[in-house]
Amino acid sequence: MLDYDVVVVGAGPAGSAAALKAASAGKKVLVIERGPEPGSKNVSGAMIRKDFVSSVFGEDIPFERKVDTLKLSLYERDNPINIDFRPNNLVTTGRLKLDKWMSSVAENAGAMVISKTTGLNLIWDGNNAKTLVTDRGEVSAKSFILAEGVNALLSMKSGIRRDLNTENSVETVKEVYSVKKEDINSIFGFPDENTGMSWRFIMTDPLVAGFLYTYKDSISVGIGSPINQLVERKIRPEKLLDDFLDKTGLATKLKGYSLREYSAKVIPEGGFPNMNVSRGNVYLCGDALGLVDPLTFDGISPAIASGSLAGTAALEGYTPDIYKYEMMKNTEISKIAKERKLESEFMSGNKASEYINMISLLLKNWASGDLSGIRGTVIENYKNIIPDMLSFVINMR
Amino acid sequence: MKLEEKLYTLRYKKDEEPHLSINDADKCIECEKENGFPMPCISICPANVYSWEDNKIIIGYENCVECGACRIACPYENIHWEYPRFGKGIALRYG
Numbered sequence: 286m287l288d289y290d291v292v293v294v295g296a297g298p299a300g301s302a303a304a305l306k307a308a309s310a311g312k313k314v315l316v317i318e319r320g321p322e323p324g325s326k327n328v329s330g331a332m333i334r335k336d337f338v339s340s341v342f343g344e345d346i347p348f349e350r351k352v353d354t355l356k357l358s359l360y361e362r363d364n365p366i367n368i369d370f371r372p373n374n375l376v377t378t379g380r381l382k383l384d385k386w387m388s389s390v391a392e393n394a395g396a397m398v399i400s401k402t403t404g405l406n407l408i409w410d411g412n413n414a415k416t417l418v419t420d421r422g423e424v425s426a427k428s429f430i431l432a433e434g435v436n437a438l439l440s441m442k443s444g445i446r447r448d449l450n451t452e453n454s455v456e457t458v459k460e461v462y463s464v465k466k467e468d469i470n471s472i473f474g475f476p477d478e479n480t481g482m483s484w485r486f487i488m489t490d491p492l493v494a495g496f497l498y499t500y501k502d503s504i505s506v507g508i509g510s511p512i513n514q515l516v517e518r519k520i521r522p523e524k525l526l527d528d529f530l531d532k533t534g535l536a537t538k539l540k541g542y543s544l545r546e547y548s549a550k551v552i553p554e555g556g557f558p559n560m561n562v563s564r565g566n567v568y569l570c571g572d573a574l575g576l577v578d579p580l581t582f583d584g585i586s587p588a589i590a591s592g593s594l595a596g597t598a599a600l601e602g603y604t605p606d607i608y609k610y611e612m613m614k615n616t617e618i619s620k621i622a623k624e625r626k627l628e629s630e631f632m633s634g635n636k637a638s639e640y641i642n643m644i645s646l647l648l649k650n651w652a653s654g655d656l657s658g659i660r661g662t663v664i665e666n667y668k669n670i671i672p673d674m675l676s677f678v679i680n681m682r
Numbered sequence: 683m684k685l686e687e688k689l690y691t692l693r694y695k696k697d698e699e700p701h702l703s704i705n706d707a708d709k710c711i712e713c714e715k716e717n718g719f720p721m722p723c724i725s726i727c728p729a730n731v732y733s734w735e736d737n738k739i740i741i742g743y744e745n746c747v748e749c750g751a752c753r754i755a756c757p758y759e760n761i762h763w764e765y766p767r768f769g770k771g772i773a774l775r776y777g
Contacts, residue, residue, distance in 0.1 A: 321695075321769040326748065327777045380777030401769025420767040436750040438765065449754050456751045458728045460688070461776045505776065515726055516755050522728040523685055546776045547688035549728040549749035 289315045291599045292417055292426040293396075294404045294439060296323035298585050299571025299592035300432030301387035302341055304396040306596025307430075314396040315426070316388070317419060319403040324384025327434075328459060328550035330498045330505060331383070332483050333585050335376050337617070341589050342390045347383060348376035349500040350481025360488040361645040363532070377481055377498045404433065407443050413565040414443070428566040428599040432592055435551050437573035445564045446556075446573070451513035452632065453555030453575075455494075458522045459507030461546040462539050466502050472538055473499065485582075486533060489638035491520060492631075495529050496582070503545060506535055509552055509582075511632055522549065552577050552584070554632055558613065558622045563598065563605045570595040578621050579628040590617035643667045685730055689745055697770040700743045702731065702752075702763055709758040710739045722755040747772055 291307040293300045296318035308314045320326040338346055352375035358365040392398050399421075407429065408416040416425045431440050440446045466478045473482055478501060486495030495508045508522070508529045515522060530536035556575015563569060570576070571588035578587060591612060598608045612618045630636040643666075650658035704710060713721050714734065721739075724732045729745045732752065748771055753763040765771070 319765050319769065321773050324777055325773040326771075328749075328774065329777070331777070379775075381775055384777070403765050403767050436748075436753075436763070436765075438763075448759075451755055454751075454754050456726060456728070456749065500776075503776065512726060512751060512755055516722045519720060519725045521725055522751075523688070544683065544688060544691055546691050546774060547747075548692075548772075548774055548777070549747045549751070551750045551754065 286416070287315070287422075287424045289313045289424065289426040291315075291428050291430060291596070292317070292424055293430040293432055294417070295319075295432035295434060295571075296388045296398055296400070297327050297384055297432060297434060297571060297588065298387055299573075299588035299595070300430065301384070301391045302589040302592030303430045303432055303570060303596040303599070304391040304398075305341070305394050306593045307599055308391060308394040308396040310600050311395075312600065314391075315424060316391065316396055316398045317402040317404060317417075318388075318398065318400040320400060322381070322385060322400050323388035323398065324381040327380045327384055328457075328548045329380055329584060330377070330459075330483070330496050330507070330582065331380055331585070332375055332377050332498055332583070333383070334583070335374050337586050338589065341593060342387050345386075346376070346378065347386050348378045350377050351479055352376060352483050353480050354482040356482060356484045358484065358486045358533070359641045359644055360486065360532075361641050365486070366645050366648055375483070377483065377500055379500060404439050407439060407567065409443070411565075414567050428568070428602070430592075430595045430599055431567060431569045431573050432571050432588075432595070433573050435553050435572040437569070440569050440573050443564060443567065445561050445567065445569060449551065449553055449555070451516055452511075453553065454512045455509040455552040455554055456512050456515060456522050456549065457507055457509035457552055458526050458547070458549045459505060460526065460544055461500075461503050461505045462542045463503050463545045464539075464542045469499055469502070469504065475499075486529070487637065487641060488529070488532075489641055491515075491518060491525070492637050493525060493529060494582070495533065497535065504539065506530065506539070511554075512551075552582070554579055554628055555625070557618065558609065559625070561605060562609050562612065563603070566599070566602070568595040568598045568603070568608060576618060576621055579624050579631070587617045587621055590615050639667070689729060692747070693773040693775070694744070695770040695773070696744050697766040697768065699767065700741065701766045701771070702741050702743045702746060702761065704739050704741070705760045705762055706758075707738060709760045711737055713758060713760075717757070722757060723752045723761060726751045726755040
């Protein structure tokens with residue numbers, strides 16, 4: 286049987302960061318990936334923080350466009366309130382290219398990456414796993430890292446975590462349209478093909494978080510909505526996306542351009558720190574731990590941060606307590622833990638519309654010069670939620 | 683654009699072995715009585731994998747985009763959900 290120091294399941298950002306860490310320390314590392322190549326099963330917007338990704342994987346990130354504008358549109362009924370930010374350091378990226386690149390960095394550090402291989406089961410001896418059974422045979426290792434994504438089948442089969450439920454998960458659907466560079470520039474008023482934007486939309490009743498990202502010669506759009514709400518109202522996700530595109534006017538902008546890809550993904554809205562992070566010599570990271578920032582939608586940075594830590598955990602033989610403690614010390618991960626309360630309020634429904642109504646009222650009063658309205662209506666009615674609302678808007682960025 | 687046309691944009695290789703199945707068909711009948719049509723698996727699936735024919739769920743697993751929402755949405759934890767084997771299933775270009 287093949288024998289390794291560390292076996293990593295999943296060649297996404299978390300798995301590649303873990304493999305890079307362990308291989309750089311001279312360990313014999315195997316990464317298995319269920320897709321035909323790294324990234325081919327992975328869905329996100331996708332936007333990354335360039336300096337953070339570079340700090341782990343190096344400088345030559347295959348990115349699409351810089352995000353010069355981050356626009357937030359809050360819909361109170363049909364009229365949005367728009368807020369523009371000018372971020373630094375954000376870029377859009379396609380997951381296939383990005384994940385292949387990250388995986389190749391891990392390979393260059395000495396990790397072996399085998400794709401088209403699915404992990405089926407871990408064989409345990411007491412509290413330590415000995416062997417991973419795959420569809421292509423068995424492999425044994427001193428430790429295992431489960432960077433297996435949101436559908437964390439091995440983690441669940443091993444009793445390390447439970448499945449998500451309808452209250453703590455969001456279903457997203459996404460479409461990518463092929464749009465010529467020059468057309469993208471003229472639609473959004475960009476001076477050149479390096480300039481780009483990301484656009485977030487929040488709508489209530491039903492609660493919908495929409496997004497748009499500009500790539501070099503394509504545009505990705507999509508929506509996410511809590512699964513419990515979709516199920517209770519019998520709303521089909523693809524119908525919600527069509528309605529979103531109509532309501533925002535994006536359907537008109539995209540008219541005539543061809544759809545290149547349709548995809549879907551579940552986003553976890555619960556998990557770390559309210560779950561086990563490891564068992565014996567098996568360490569979870571990334572989406573398998575529910576590590577997606579609920580406000581920025583960024584799952585890639587916390588995946589990389591937790592993957593690197595999982596690599597160290599495997600090298601050092603961390604206990605669950607130490608692994609969890611090290612994660613809480615990491616800013617990428619601890620900020621998600623801090624946002625869990627706000628997130629669950631949001632997911633339960635009422636807070637989102639309260640925030641949006643308040644922001645909308647505040648700005649309307651401000652625009653009409655009605656400062657007593659701000660003091661009277663807004664501060665009086667909403668004073669309890671102002672701190673939460675401000676942290677929502679600030680973190681959204 | 684119809685959903686079927688959207689699904690045509692995906693590269694797909696079929697695993698002959700279905701990666702999705704129903705554990706207990708009686709639970710689906712109970713679910714239909716309890717929740718009415720369309721049941722949660724049918725309405726949440728963004729790829730029309732599930733349909734209801736003759737009091738039975740029919741699974742078109744070759745449409746599956748591997749998101750996992752059906753497994754989470756099923757009120758009876760009645761969907762056996764695995765990944766396609768050997769690199770089969772969908773292969774995204776943008777992701």
